[in-house]
Amino acid sequence: MIAHAAALLVVPIILVGVVNRTKSCWAGRKGVPLLQAFYDIVRLARKRPVYSSVATVFVKAAPSVVLGTAVVSGLLVPLLGRRTPLSFPFDFVFFAYTWGLGRIFLMLGALDTGSSFEGMGASREATYSALVEPAFFLAAGTLAAASGKSSFAQLLRFRPDDPATAVVWCGCLVALFVLLQVESARIPVDDPSTHLELTMIHEVMVLDHSGPDLAVIQYASAIKMTVCAGLLAALLNPLDAAAGPALFAAANLGLILGAGIVIGTVESLIARLKLRSIPEYIFLAISAAFVALLASTLRRGGLG
Amino acid sequence: MWKIIKTRFQQGYRTSAYPDGPSALPERFRGRPVVSSQPCAQGCSACADSCPTQAIAFAEDRRVRLDLGKCIFCTECITACPEGAISYSTDHRMAARSREDLILSGEEARLAHALDEKTRKLFGRSLKLREVCAGSCNGCEAELTALNNVVFDLSRFGIQFVASPRHADALVVTGPVTDHMRGALRAAYDAMPTPKLVIAVGACAVSGGPFAGSPQAHDGADSTVPVDLYIPGCPPHPLTILDGILRLLGRLEGGRERV
Amino acid sequence: MSPTSRFRALRSPGAVELSAIPVVAVEEFRSGVLRAAKAGLRLCALFSRSVEGGTGLCAVLADDARGLLYILFSEPTKVLRSLTPELASAHLFEREIGESSGIEIEGHPWLKSVRKSPADKVVFFRESGAEVHEVAVGPIHAGIIEPGHFRFQCHGETVHHLEIQLGYQHRGVEALFCGGPDRRSVFVAESVSGDTAVGHTLAYCANLESLGGARASLRGEALRAASLELERLANHVGDLGAMSGDVGFLPAAAYFGRLRGEFLNLLMALSGNRYGRGLVRPGGAAFDLTSAMAEDFSARLARARTDMNAISGLLFESASVLGRFDETGVVSRQTARDLGFVGLAARASGLDLDVRRDHPHGLYRFRHIPVVKIDSGDVYARAMLRHLESLRSLDFLEELIADLPRGDACAACSAPRPGLLAVSLVEGWRGEICHVAETGDDGRFRSYRIVDPSFHNWPAVAMAMRGGEISDFPLCNKSFNLSYAGHDL
Structure with missing residues (x-):
């Protein structure tokens, strides 16, 4: 439990560092130091925030709610091992709605600043997250149905043992990877280092936050990315209970950081999509999850 | 994808070793001017008369005083002087903390010293910059953009340019501050959270440059915001800007430096 | 008649x-x-x-x-x-x-100020209707870029109309020339638009030579042409890198960024300044190329050409990049002709305009660069045009450096004569630069007028955005990469 909390606090910083170092490596530059996210957060925490004159309670409340929901969602996901601090039947539904709560406060905070860019960003965020939610539910639901379990800690242990389950497993992996790209604002959905406010989705919503508020939001996004990577790692981890908890946890963390390298590599190889094409890309995730659902249903029906 | 990998190997790792390695600037590079400490002949003011921005004056003892903040690094004074009292070195280090420190007069140059300990601890490993162009011709912008490329790689020091003044620690100002940009510049400064810094980059931001005295401009960033670091040049080479910022953060040598 | x-x-x-x-x-x-x-x-x-x-x-x-x-x-x-x-x-x-x-x-259809009033003091065209909203960007933008104000009338993500209000960079350039040429004049010319220092100074010096009845030396003209082409190369490559960065294609952005530095370093090796300031002077060029330098330049240019081909190959063969570039920000040939666009923007829309061929100056009277034009008028056309023009400039430079005319780099230039009007056109890397000088009875400038190519071309950005997506605006804007300072003077 303590180890899980420690991982939830430390791994996000390292994961952000790994993604950035991978990108630097591809570009041929020395790049940002590995722990830069930590230095940034420490610096931001020591600055005095500035608030817009039209801002009300939402701008000030948003960072705490966003961090709180990110941490709670992190407690539901098996980052290190086979047990999670929080676990109950159908907790993946609670997970999705926790994220939803965080998202709505982020959007309200963005709208509260009265800036037209942040309003645009909020509307884009609402659209794309609404589009990707079915993919998440289809994937998690299919894994639940296929494995017969209903809690994250257990349904992510689903492993393929015949062609049909292999299709289920692959479809869910694809869906979860696209979910990571959408929720963590990575290329091809969004460019986290862009300076073009008219193209931003996530970054534009935080343009008016400063000091500790910004530190909290940056940290929360890193936690969200870790959580998504944790989902993938748990689904991919090849070891089983016999390997012992320490080795299992190490493998899991290794896979999470490996996911970081994959994210960084994907970001370095392709360009970002036109905003109008993002729903098509998300549809890819929905289709993959739907195919997984079909495969699972057919298998249980005795076919395949 | 294979092509990208192949090209990556061809392009290789390009970040320059500076500041741990040499700066590798060519012979004709016009770095910090070197001014003779000998008094000049009475009645000769060829250099001052030829300077386009009136950056050269004489002290009472007839020694040349060159204001680096007004200097646009042309070659007029070098050509005009019959004695060779002024020449260029290839030293790129020029940034200073105050306008007075920018005046060269034969003594050693007073380069920028670091911020106080508390601010250095705050910004030492993470400094975010917000750039505001207040009438610059775009030359300084181009050099600031070059700082982000793989050769100079500003990000390896934890220094990055950010999109919003609210995210920034230091305001980088270029241009002589035109009338129309004055309000916007002040608004950007006010929008930044404290503690904050201001860095004036280029001759225009330091003193107005070639546009000094123009009624549509205000002769530099000083007119509108309090400046912490002055980086002369027209435009300043990326290494000059990098050297100035690193000195400010105390990441080169600590304390006052005389060269 | x-x-x-x-x-x-x-x-x-x-x-x-x-x-x-x-x-x-x-x-x-x-x-x-x-x-x-x-x-x-x-x-x-x-x-x-x-x-x-x-x-x-x-x-x-x-x-x-x-x-x-x-x-x-x-x-x-x-x-x-x-x-x-x-x-x-x-x-x-x-x-x-x-x-x-x-x-x-x-009877002017939309008489608004150009340079004298900032955006908060002027009226903008407003569209009204359900779900129509107005987005205002600037003057300060999120990147490292000059200030300008853009007012969009949007419906959702689609832009119906874009209106551009500049003037933030107005420094009073033309007024500074009056009464000259004085010790400051050539330096003001170098600072009209910092990335076109060579182009504007060339136009200014050509005017001084016409007014003085002098001619630049042939070697000087060759060095001027070389530096103009180096400036063109540096900016084209820089723009390709910036466009790659705007669509998030990091490899090309990184490699082009470094390659741009190579061309700037060549200018620095020649003139001591990465933008060629101090190089072009009345009568020719203030710095010369030794034969050792010329050999070094040839080797570096050959390496740059290989790099250029490799990196452009990456960029133009990436499907994700083409998906962003194709059919984005289209400017039709008719619009380009009607509104009088020049230079790169015009050639990308199918107009056959190039001052180096149509009104050749200096060395371009003797050595020609083939003019490239593309008909599609979209971001892809402007990107591909930059690549092709860079290759042409590299060809020109390699031939020139290997065979520079002999003689002095700079000839004498006499003072301007009174009562004359001088015009010079130069093909800067964005397009046609026009300087018009008038001398009074005392032989000093009584007026000096500058038309930067951006003055003709800014409306192209507005036309390109019509019917487009607002999230494509930064890419569109960068595909033109016009000068705010050159427009505002």
């Missing part, structure tokens, strides 16, 4: 006596310019000039096919019936005349 019979003909660069330029009544001026434009001439400049008795007008038109310029003056007037309804390319010139001289422009 030929449409240009009332004009005075001139080749660029060149000077003509002020007294030899016909001065006609303003109605005849107006109809003369319109008739010439209908006959296919292109408007290069239209501005006011103060004379005894008030403020008159001056028009400079170009016959690109014959390589001639035509100039006409008007008598002092208080009112001008707008040419814009019949000659759309006059629109911005008339707005500038309206705000800076005392002349009233009648």
Whole structure:
């Protein structure tokens, strides 16, 4: 439990560092130091925030709610091992709605600043997250149905043992990877280092936050990315209970950081999509999850 | 994808070793001017008369005083002087903390010293910059953009340019501050959270440059915001800007430096 | 009667006596310019000039096919019936005349200030309707870029109309030349638009040479041409890198960024300044290439060409990049012709315009660069055009450096003679730069007018965005990469 909390606090910083170092490596530059996210957060925490004159309670409340929901969602996901601090039947539904709560406060905070860019960003965020939610539910639901379990800690242990389950497993992996790209604002959905406010989705919503508020939001996004990577790692981890908890946890963390390298590599190889094409890309995730659902249903029906 | 990998190997790792390695600037590079400490002949003011921005004056003892903040690094004074009292070195280090420190007069140059300990601890490993162009011709912008490329790689020091003044620690100002940009510049400064810094980059931001005295401009960033670091040049080479910022953060040598 | 019979003909660069330029009544001026434009001439400049008795007008038109310029003056007037309804390319010139001289422009469809009023003091075109919203960007933008104000009328993510209001970079450049040339003048010319230092200084020096009756040395012309092409290369490569960065294609962005530095370093090796400041001077060039340097340059240019081909290959073969570039920000050829776009923006929309071929100056009279044009008018066209023009410039440079004319880099240039008007056109990397100088009886400038290619081309950004997506705006804007400082002077 303590180890899980420690991982939830430390791994996000390292994961952000790994993604950035991978990108630097591809570009041929020395790049940002590995722990830069930590230095940034420490610096931001020591600055005095500035608030817009039209801002009300939402701008000030948003960072705490966003961090709180990110941490709670992190407690539901098996980052290190086979047990999670929080676990109950159908907790993946609670997970999705926790994220939803965080998202709505982020959007309200963005709208509260009265800036037209942040309003645009909020509307884009609402659209794309609404589009990707079915993919998440289809994937998690299919894994639940296929494995017969209903809690994250257990349904992510689903492993393929015949062609049909292999299709289920692959479809869910694809869906979860696209979910990571959408929720963590990575290329091809969004460019986290862009300076073009008219193209931003996530970054534009935080343009008016400063000091500790910004530190909290940056940290929360890193936690969200870790959580998504944790989902993938748990689904991919090849070891089983016999390997012992320490080795299992190490493998899991290794896979999470490996996911970081994959994210960084994907970001370095392709360009970002036109905003109008993002729903098509998300549809890819929905289709993959739907195919997984079909495969699972057919298998249980005795076919395949 | 294979092509990208192949090209990556061809392009290789390009970040320059500076500041741990040499700066590798060519012979004709016009770095910090070197001014003779000998008094000049009475009645000769060829250099001052030829300077386009009136950056050269004489002290009472007839020694040349060159204001680096007004200097646009042309070659007029070098050509005009019959004695060779002024020449260029290839030293790129020029940034200073105050306008007075920018005046060269034969003594050693007073380069920028670091911020106080508390601010250095705050910004030492993470400094975010917000750039505001207040009438610059775009030359300084181009050099600031070059700082982000793989050769100079500003990000390896934890220094990055950010999109919003609210995210920034230091305001980088270029241009002589035109009338129309004055309000916007002040608004950007006010929008930044404290503690904050201001860095004036280029001759225009330091003193107005070639546009000094123009009624549509205000002769530099000083007119509108309090400046912490002055980086002369027209435009300043990326290494000059990098050297100035690193000195400010105390990441080169600590304390006052005389060269 | 030929449409240009009332004009005075001139080749660029060149000077003509002020007294030899016909001065006609303003109605005849107006109809003369319109008739010439209908006959296919292109408007290069239209501005006011103060004379005894008030403020008159001056028009400079170009016959690109014959390589001639035509100039006409008007008598002092208080009112001008707008040419814009019949000659759309006059629109911005008339707005500038309206705000800076005392002349009233009648019948202009959208008479707003160009440089004198910031965005919060002017009226913008507003669209009304359900779910229509207005987005305002600037003057300060999120990146490292000059200030300008963009007002979008949007419906969801689609842009119906974009209006651009500049003027934030107005430093009073033209006024600083008056009374010159003095010790500051050439340095102001270098700072009109910092990334086009060589282009503007070339135009300025060509004017001084015409006014003084001098010629630059041949070797000087060669060095000038080399530096102009190096400037073109540095900017084209930089733009390709920036466009790659804007679409998130990191490899090309990183590699092009470094390659741009290579060209700037060549300029620095030659002149001591990465932008070629201090290089172009009246009479030729202030710095020369030794033969050792020339060999070094050739080797570096060859390496740059290999890099260029490799990196452009990556960029133009990436499907995700092409998906962003294709059919984004389209400017049709008709729009480009009607609004008088020049340079890169015009050639990407299928117009065949290049000052180096049409009004050759300096070494371009003897060595030619093939003109590239593409017809699709989209972001892809502007990107591909930069790549192709870079290759042409590299060819030109390699031939030139291997075989520079002998002689001095700089010849003597005498002082300007009184009572003359000089015009010089230069193909800067964005397009046609036009400088028009007039000397008074004392041989000093009584007026100095500059038309940067961005002055012609900013409306192209507005036209390209119509019907497009607002999230494509940064890419579109970067595909033109126009100068705010050059527009605002």
